[in-house]
Amino acid sequence: AENEPPWGTPCTQLLVYVSMPGCDEFPNLDSKESYKLIVSKGSMLLSAEAIWGVLRGLETFSQLIGRDENGTYYINETEIVDFPRFPHRGLLLDTSRHYLPLRAILETLDVMAYNKFNVFHWHIVDDPSFPYESSTFPELSKKGAFNAMTHVYTASDVRTVIEYARLRGIRVIPEFDTPGHTLSWGPGAPGLLTPCYGAQEPSGTYGPVNPILNSTYEFVTSLFREVSSVFPDFFLHLGGDEVDFTCWRSNPKIRAFMKEMGFGDDYKKLESLYIQRLLEIVSSLGKGYIVWQEVFDNDVEVRPDTIIHVWKENLMQYKEEMANVTRAGYHALLSAPWYLNRISYGQDWMQAYKVEPLDFRGSPEQKALVIGGEACMWGEYVDVTNLTPRLW
């Protein structure tokens, strides 16, 4: 009685059983992440259809293990059947407003795995800097990064991120946001951005990508050909948000083009023209795409399997947008209530937790089009010194 250990028979093995092979594959939107975990006297079994489910199950198993005051590890008899409610559970990091060293990204991927996130939305370039080292256009990062020697992601870095993520069942979806949010592309790609005019003269400043030049589409084709081969996921995020029309309006050649096309004064039509061509290019490269909601709001023609990313929270209730997007038959991703960069005092995690993504007016078929959501950590006020405690 005295020498009897307080715990039952020690468990020595967790047996893992997977039905489908696929250790060398990349996760995708349809990957199966379900698993069963049974911990009972004498045997512990983790079974899943796919390896992705095993990863989720291992995380859960590790959370079940406790340690008593003597230092003994123990686990309770347990039975778990688990699967995700939504297949797209993402996190956005912004490496343009502030460069994030590789270790910060890898650390984030670790914590994502602890929380069963499965999509890393890499908002890799934007106005302030272009850290992505392109093999086709090396000048882009050479001229556009904060520091071309130190504040860049080499091809090897990108491969490291993709593999590190894959090993954790996380998809990497890069975002090359155009035609707005592209100031940093300008120095390395002369002629890409629209020159703005003041009175009759170029003012020396630049605006969004120039949608009226053939060279623009040649460039976009080459760049996205590279991006499509570097990033294995089927989806690319193409951005398409917050396009400021002032520069286009100021440019006489663009004004002439608008007249020629019969667009009147509706620059949304010009934006749509660009986006449509971009989508065609990306499609022809065999990729699917995610776009910010403006692309949908501005009536751009998109493929039926386009995913619309809902992010605007101030002007209209995002719920209405979710309803509109799904009613039009598109898949939707929700981010609007999850802009975690907008910090506030106290336990604001509760607001994020209380969000019910399907709380909008729509049929069950509509609601089925919501594939998930993403927490966004925009980088205006975030760098490696405060990323981790702000995000988690």
Add this chain to the structure above:
Amino acid sequence: AMGKAMGLVGLLLGLVLVPAVLVSTSLRHGAPPTEAVPGPAPADWELAVDAVPEDSLWPLPQWLHTSPRQLQLAPGRFQLVHGAGSSAQPSCGLLQDAFRRYYEYMFGHSRRRRWGRRPLAARAEPELSELQVVIEAPDPGCESYPHLGSSEAYHLTVTEPVAVLKAYEVWGALRGLETFSQLVHEDDYGSFLVNESEINDFPRFAHRGILLDTSRHYLPLKSILTNLDAMAFNKFNVLHWHIVDDQSFPYQSIYFPELSDKGAYSCNLIYTPADVRLVIEYARLRGIRVIPEFDTPGHTQSWGKGQKDLLTPCYNKGQPTGSFGPINPILNTTYDFMTKFFKEISSVFPDAYIHLGGDEVDFSCWKSNREVKEFMKKQGFGSDYAKLESYYIQHILDIVSSYNKGQIIWQEVFDHKAQLKPDTVVEVWMANNYAHELSSVTGAGFSAVLAAPWYLDYISYGQDWKKYYSVEPLDFPGSEEQKKLLIGGEACLWGEFVDATNLTPRLWPRASAVGERLWSSRNVTDLQDAFRRLTSHRCRML
């Protein structure tokens, strides 16, 4: 123009982070409209690139004159030394330590630190070979502790061949060394340069503090020491150590070890006497006073775990509920305990002041306790429990006075009309109409410290440093004499949502805004200029 700017940025090595707060075109919706920086990003970058050295001084000195003429420094040869005629000499440990520390800050990452000959093809600029520090007071203060009346003024002349830093006491030398280190900059080729300059500087307010809360969350020693370093970068000179509170009692008391044995979060989440001594000395070497706060009679739940019968038992319908309220003010044992406890505190903490708290006392438990009610009756307090609170506090103030310590208290003690000693300092923390409170406190002849607009634990999205920077402490109705009684302020980082994982990025550089407000002249208010200097300063602090 944009291409050129990009190229310049590309060339700029050594600038590890260009804060993207500079660049906020096309903001992700989150920042309010006022946040949008007009104009394209690259023009802002050019500002950082072409930054003149004094564009990174923080806080801004009172009087500053720089010339475009530059001097070179060779890490292998440059020295910080005691000047002839200084009352401090190499035996002054505090300055020796500072010399080494500031050399490290300036040249730490340079590989050219070994002594060597000046190369033939050197730069045209003359070499600055040393900075001489001259302390003028007969007793420089090397072995003493800083206090409210310490002199922190300094005069810095940077000219060839030697720079001279004159200060009355060592505390001014510490401030001057920080400023000198901010003047030294590297050019594109890695050469260390400093502009010929003359600076006359002194703090506007004598009490410039940071409050850290180690009760809501334990802060490991390293966290506290890192914070003291950051404070020195910003010329803060008071660490208000809110060391214990309701949640935990990490202070290991010599007389009453049970207090932390039972009251700390766990046996290893404590501050031993050695830890406390380390903090005090680390602070002293940076010219920072450590003022501990042992807040009573409220905020004392954790005290009751290790000290039986200290807290008031609460009652419900004549029965003890099992829970406890503030310190029991009616028992002699309470005052016996406090007498002994504060004897220890007075000897452990060398500063002339102790913060005694006195805030947010909840009367409901006292009201529920029959014995307390009887006592109220006996004393003729009626149903005014503020009188009971004052009765208690006055006792404590007397006890602490008897140990020759001055007292700082939160504003409620004053508001509830306790009898205070004339040199008591009142800390104003309630945000609502604090200007009015400052008038009342100083109008009654007491010194005041302002914390109300600077509760930095209240984080918000965006550049909230501007809000802290824009506070003008003397903006309250009062005479000149009254305004002199506002001795300074404190930036408070309460610990409900703060621990070692997020303390540093939450506190800095936001607290820097408060630092300049308390040091620099009243008319240093230009937010654009502050932004330029603060972004450089922040990168340097990293």
